[in-house]
Amino acid sequence: MIICTTVDDNMRFEVFSRAKYLVLLNDKGEILEKRVNPALNQPLKRPAVAKECVKLNANTVIAPHGSLCYPSYRILKRARVKALVAMPGEELRLNNLKEVGFKEVIYSSFLAMKERIFE
Numbered sequence: 001m002i003i004c005t006t007v008d009d010n011m012r013f014e015v016f017s018r019a020k021y022l023v024l025l026n027d028k029g030e031i032l033e034k035r036v037n038p039a040l041n042q043p044l045k046r047p048a049v050a051k052e053c054v055k056l057n058a059n060t061v062i063a064p065h066g067s068l069c070y071p072s073y074r075i076l077k078r079a080r081v082k083a084l085v086a087m088p089g090e091e092l093r094l095n096n097l098k099e100v101g102f103k104e105v106i107y108s109s110f111l112a113m114k115e116r117i118f119e
Helices: 045-054 070-078 102-118
Strands: 003-006 020-023 033-036 060-064 082-086
Touching: 003 045, 033 060, 033 070, 045 102, 070 082, 070 102
Parallel strands: 003 060, 060 082
Antiparallel strands: 003 020, 020 033
């Protein structure tokens, strides 16, 4: 199993649009690959991360709260990738994560719109 998520310099979960790194983990939480977040130079940041995770054959994506806007959610669902939610700022871990619900997608979509307007 391959897990994809985004983190900051301290290896803590960070929102897709602001994270410095995209990391791939195995099911034991060991880092398989760490690369610069591809979303940092993209106009549509959240979908760029979702597309990259699918491209890297991830089975699961851990989306920090506020990361999974509707286009990103659709990309993952279409590719049959499981989406889980973590809180930004928490240490990188694989336990006590919950599945993404529609409220998370709505919140993330509004956050993405706000970021585009004010940046």
